[in-house]
Amino acid sequence: MADLAAHAVASPRPGRSFRAGLLWVVPPLLVLLVLFFYPLSLIVREALAPEGEGASLLHIETVLRSREFVSGLYHTVVIAGSATAGCLVLGFVLSLVIAFIPFPGAPIAGRLIDMIIALPTFLMTLAFTFIYGSAGLLNGLLVDAFHLEQPPVDFLYSQWGVILAEITVFTPFVMRPLLAAFSTIEPAQLEVASSLGARPFRVIRQIILPASLPALLAGGSLCLLLTVNEFGIVLFIGAKDVITLPMLVYAKAIQEFDYTSACVIAVVNVVLSLGLYGLYRAIISHFGGGNAGRV
Amino acid sequence: MLAGSRAWRLAVWAVVLPLFAVLYGLPIAVIVLASLARTWNGALPGEFTLLHYAEAFRSDSLDALVTSLMTGAIASTAALACGTWAALALRRRVRLPARLLEAVFFVPSAVPSVSVGLGLLVAFSQPPFLLNGTRAIVLIAHFVLVFAFTFGNVTAGLARVPAECEQIAESLGARPFYRLRRVTLPLLTPYLIAAFSLSFALSMGELGATIMVYPPGWVTMPVRIFALSDRGAIFDAATLTTILGVATLIVLTVLSRVSSRAMLR
Amino acid sequence: MVDITAQEIERCAPLDGVRTASRTSGSRIGFEDVSVAYGGLTVLKSLTLTVHPGEIVALIGPSGSGKTTALRVVAGFVRPSSGRIMIGDRDVTDLAPYDRQIGMVVQNYALFPHMRVEDNVAFGLQAQGAPRDVIRQRVPECLAMVGMSAYGKRYPRELSGGQQQRVAIARALAPKPQVLLLDEPLSALDTQIRRAMIDEIAKLHHDLPDLTVLYVTHDQTEALTLANHIGIMRDGEMQAFGEAQALFRHPPTRFAAEFLGRANLLSVGGLTAAGPGEARVRFGGAELLARNPHNLPEGRDCLLCVRPHHMRFAGEGAVANALTGVVQSVQWQGDVHNITLTAEGESLRMTCVPMAVPPALGDQLRVCFDPSEVTLVPEDAPRG
Known part of the structure; x- marks a missing residue:
């Protein structure tokens, strides 16, 4: 039945029951208000008007102008941007292969992707220590092969180490919506294009890429959010000069007991994250959940 | 489909498969190998040993595993109850207030975990809620961090429960709670299990908020692993990571079995 | 679309002629100037219609004509923006669906997939708090009524479409509703089974003469075979209403003549x-x-x-x-x-x-x- 009304359940004349129904949302909302929004508001209060002092913007200015904050913000943005770009490229290529050039081990690859999503992020960093660390597998191989004095590979304890680890960990979050989007492309469409003489790259550019654009945007913005918020990877790499905003919040609060500065930085971090989250939701709702493959 | 010729296809595989193996297969293999290695100075571990595992199950690390499992189970159960409640309350409400409330429930998933931890630390170190230094604060942190994901998953599941079944139940005289218990929740079960699985996995790997708020007696696996790795005991760290990973995957596998049985029925 | 020939239609006299309230103890369904609007769009325009006790009225019309909306207003899933709905002597306009005591069957059966056939049939009785022994007696009775006695222990997914629809009918009838709402009940079935099911429904109504039925369909054969009266809907309005044969013989409008019997x-x-x-x-x-x-x-x-x-x-x-x-x-x-x-x-x-x-x-x-x-x-x- 295509009657307009067939699927509408909400009544066209909302009675008392409608508003009363919405009251059911109060208990979980209350839980969240106490456990999440109340603490969040205290962070903002502490940042704006530290306990025992009056409201002063001087302190905020000091923190925001400090070298460690500027460098933290810089690293956060650079790492998030580079890692997201890497995730998009890698995720697109891997998804393309899994979806359209199926190979014998494809199901296992799919499982592995799901597993990576379920496992803690720092696992990758720890593994990188064994693979790319100064006494790791790669350096061991190279030193043995070329009889070197010093381990030649030394990028792990820089921001490149963080970026590589984040690319590895977060690429699956791009692949999920992409694979969902690819599965909606009709094989017949690709076959027709190929039969008309289009080469693979042309097919990718003209058919696959446009169809997967919403998923790419959604996956990309989600990736940005996750990389801006990532803490475990940065902590485990533990490079002195690679400090991101979450790392800075941790260092200020736990190592220096400077809660006020921690709160100021946290507010900046939260605002940045909420902005990215807004972007992600906007993309999802603009393209409709189905196309963008909500995670 | 895409690659026209066989040679082309083989070329693609030759590039992508090793890439995949190096990126995803190798790290996992390396962690497992390291957990079994006595020394590792060359390309491969020198000697294999089960010493790290014996150590892991003897020391505080076993406590950490139990702590993590309990934290994950409690926080995920609470999040499932709360998230399902919220999802049911907002179901099929298309007006603006409901849409805004939905956005509110999603906000915790956007906030960095360290900031969530900092907030809890600030909020619950002062009256009226004095929870700092208790286990409860860790559970709360995990609950807050997984809640939005549970809410999202249950909301998505509810959208797939056929409206017609529920309406027929109503026409047959089922009042809202009876219908919820006998029709909606049973049809929702697979999605509830999936939601629980995701939040359990997230909780098992949570580090940022936990490291901000954990009390001495309630050390989770990730915190313990970081402590070991920070001390340079990377083989023990690898062992615990393996145990954590295996424990998580076992729980997820069991849950997905249960879920597929629920789906079949 | 099943198109039994027109000769056949004329041969089939309406089931038992038109019944009147005095002969039966069933409940009527009454639409009293019912309108339904969504946003600015009126999908049902001041419908006034009475389905007399024990009668089958078919609402027939193309997609988007408002016929399903009319049925859903009676079920209580759509609230009218004005007007009243009566079931028997009760004004049910403001009642929730579960308080209306109706039976309902929809196109895609909507059996509860997680319950066995017998539990599906028992559902309404259980929901309304019927005693255990009543349920034990009534469920087999209803399954027998639709010829599904042998399938009580099966799950819906193990049944064919026609079988599922029989179970859906048994489930709707188990709590002994006075009013049965059928929303395109046969549209998902293929031609052969559909013909058989038309006969089944006719027989069922013969056995339950007090049951008042509102039958929504886009298929004229179902309407002409089963209904005492037919209402032809278009654009949210009742275009024509009348006794089935009279409507067929003397259509009052061009649309009625074209839609019913081409x-x-x-x-x-x-x-x-x-x-x-x-x-x-x-x-x-x-x-x-x-x-x-x-x-x-x-x-x-x-x-x-x-x-x-x-x-x-x-x-x-x-x-x-x-x-x-x-x-x-x-x-x-x-x-x-x-x-x-x-x-x-x-x-x-x-x-x-x-x-x-x-x-x-x-x-x-x-x-x-x-x-x-x-x-x-x-x-x-x-x-x-």
Whole structure:
């Protein structure tokens, strides 16, 4: 039945029951208000008007102008941007292969992707220590092969180490919506294009890429959010000069007991994250959940 | 489909498969190998040993595993109850207030975990809620961090429960709670299990908020692993990571079995 | 679409004639000036309709005509923006669906997939708090009623579409509702099973004469076979309502004539009265005699409604209502021949018993019809 009304359940004349129904949302909302929004508001209060002092913007200015904050913000943005770009490229290529050039081990690859999503992020960093660390597998191989004095590979304890680890960990979050989007492309469409003489790259550019654009945007913005918020990877790499905003919040609060500065930085971090989250939701709702493959 | 010729296809595989193996297969293999290695100075571990595992199950690390499992189970159960409640309350409400409330429930998933931890630390170190230094604060942190994901998953599941079944139940005289218990929740079960699985996995790997708020007696696996790795005991760290990973995957596998049985029925 | 021939339709008299409230103890369904609007869009426009106790009323119309909305208003899933819904003597407009005591069957069966067949059937009784022994007795009874006794322990996914729909009907009837709402119940089934199910529903209603049924369908065969009265819906409005046979024989509007039984409609003019309830009209050069049940005024241009199966071959002599046409197509459909003619620039379809030697394309054919079987229909007012 295509009657307009067939699927509408909400009544066209909302009675008392409608508003009363919405009251059911109060208990979980209350839980969240106490456990999440109340603490969040205290962070903002502490940042704006530290306990025992009056409201002063001087302190905020000091923190925001400090070298460690500027460098933290810089690293956060650079790492998030580079890692997201890497995730998009890698995720697109891997998804393309899994979806359209199926190979014998494809199901296992799919499982592995799901597993990576379920496992803690720092696992990758720890593994990188064994693979790319100064006494790791790669350096061991190279030193043995070329009889070197010093381990030649030394990028792990820089921001490149963080970026590589984040690319590895977060690429699956791009692949999920992409694979969902690819599965909606009709094989017949690709076959027709190929039969008309289009080469693979042309097919990718003209058919696959446009169809997967919403998923790419959604996956990309989600990736940005996750990389801006990532803490475990940065902590485990533990490079002195690679400090991101979450790392800075941790260092200020736990190592220096400077809660006020921690709160100021946290507010900046939260605002940045909420902005990215807004972007992600906007993309999802603009393209409709189905196309963008909500995670 | 895409690659026209066989040679082309083989070329693609030759590039992508090793890439995949190096990126995803190798790290996992390396962690497992390291957990079994006595020394590792060359390309491969020198000697294999089960010493790290014996150590892991003897020391505080076993406590950490139990702590993590309990934290994950409690926080995920609470999040499932709360998230399902919220999802049911907002179901099929298309007006603006409901849409805004939905956005509110999603906000915790956007906030960095360290900031969530900092907030809890600030909020619950002062009256009226004095929870700092208790286990409860860790559970709360995990609950807050997984809640939005549970809410999202249950909301998505509810959208797939056929409206017609529920309406027929109503026409047959089922009042809202009876219908919820006998029709909606049973049809929702697979999605509830999936939601629980995701939040359990997230909780098992949570580090940022936990490291901000954990009390001495309630050390989770990730915190313990970081402590070991920070001390340079990377083989023990690898062992615990393996145990954590295996424990998580076992729980997820069991849950997905249960879920597929629920789906079949 | 099942298209049983029109002869068949006329053979099937309405089930038991029209019942009246005095003969049965069932409940009526009453729409009292019911409108439904979503946003600015009115999907049901002041519908007033009574389904008498024990009667089957079919609402028939194309997609988007508002017929399903009308049914869902009775079920309580759509609230009217104005007007009242009555079930029996109760005003149920503000009652929740679970307080209305109705049975409902929908197109896609909507059986509870996680319950066995018997639990599906027991659901309504359990929800309404029936005692255990009543349920134990009633469930097998209902399964037997629809011939599904052997399937109680199965799960819905193990049944065919037709079987699932039988279970859905048993489930709806188990709590003994006074009112049954059927929303395109047979549309998801294939032709063979659908025919069998029409017979089943007819038999079921024969066994449950008190049951008041509102039947929504887009299939005229189901409506004509099962319903006492038929309402034809279009654009949220009831276009025509009447006793099934009368509506078929004397459609009150062009839309009713076309939608119910695909009639030939000839544009005719110069209406003059000719005897009681009859009128003479001009069709090109020919003068035709027809029934005028709607008392169209003299001189009016109108439509002449001729059912394809009422057209006959005319012999040589002088016959009333004779037309000469040119054969445009001849189709053999097994039990009938369909012939299309053009006469006076209009196309005419006729069906007749299969012929050994059918007319050839381009042949001149003289056809006629009985004045008592053709009806004058007013041209619809311009819409919009």
